[in-house]
Amino acid sequence: MTPQQIESMFARLAAADPAPETELAYVNTYTLLVAVVLSAQATDVGVNKATAELFETVQTPQAMLDLGEEGLRRHIRTIGLFNTKAKNVIALSASLVANYSGEVPNDRDALEALPGVGRKTANVVLNIAFGAETCAVDTHIFRVANRTGLAPGKNVRIVEDGLMAVIPPAYRRHAHHWLILHGRYVCKARKPECWRCPIADLCDFPGKSAAPG
Template identity: 60%
Template structure:
């Protein structure tokens, strides 16, 4: 995809959704960090169901730490891998209290030093909570970047670096959300819904279905 097409690609996604954001429900940077930690290999819908019960009771490092392992597990047991996630979240709370006065750090190095926080999670928190122009490459973004030809790469880091390089600065802040939502609801893994895609003429994907299947 050339420079002109990439600009059109993002411009159309912007026109469709001028102010995109995460579908995880949160009100503070810590709630977002906790929700993203819980969202690994889980849906945002499933995480939101759990945090709607958890956050009114405990939504700070101190109050979650006070729940303990069993107490926290009781709130998040509907989420996959909940035992290990509870352990990571509790340890993260301890570190935040001991090293950061209970606040979520904004820099990548400090975020990635937290248990269960990798580059993708750090990028989400930096972008969504603190307004940094980062792009967190999940399975949806990896698929969209490769399938469309926007920023093809063999692994997530290569795709992230390419996206940061080729995404125009004016779109970089929101690119992460546009690409995730596009991959989640339109450019789906098994059967991309090309017939309702606003960028289908810019996309490199060859076997496009431009006519919706019967019943759609």
């Protein structure tokens, strides 16, 4: 895509949704971190169902430690890999209490050093909680970036670096949300709904689909 096309792409996405937000439910920065860790290989809807009752009473790392690993497992057992995720959430909570006075650090290296927190999770937390201009590349964004020609790449880091290089500065704050929502609801994996896509004329995808019927 040319710079002009990219500008038009984000201008249209922004016009349709000026203030996009994550679909994960959370109460504060700590519960956001927990929700993002739990969302790996799981849907936001599934995570929200599992954490609805949990986050009513557990909103700090110390409260999570008081709940304990077994108690956490009972809340999140409907989520994939819940045993491993429970261990990681308890371990990261212990680290936050021991090293950061129970606060989530606004620092990439510190976040990525927490159990169960990789670059994608750190990017999401930095963006949503601290307003950083980051773009966490999940399967939806990876697909949209490659399919449209916005920032093609063979792995998520190449795509992330490509996105940050081409997204106009004015749109970097919310680009993550626009792209993930576009991939989730319009530019779907199996059947992209190109007939109702606001950027179809800018997209390089050769297999554009026609309206059903």
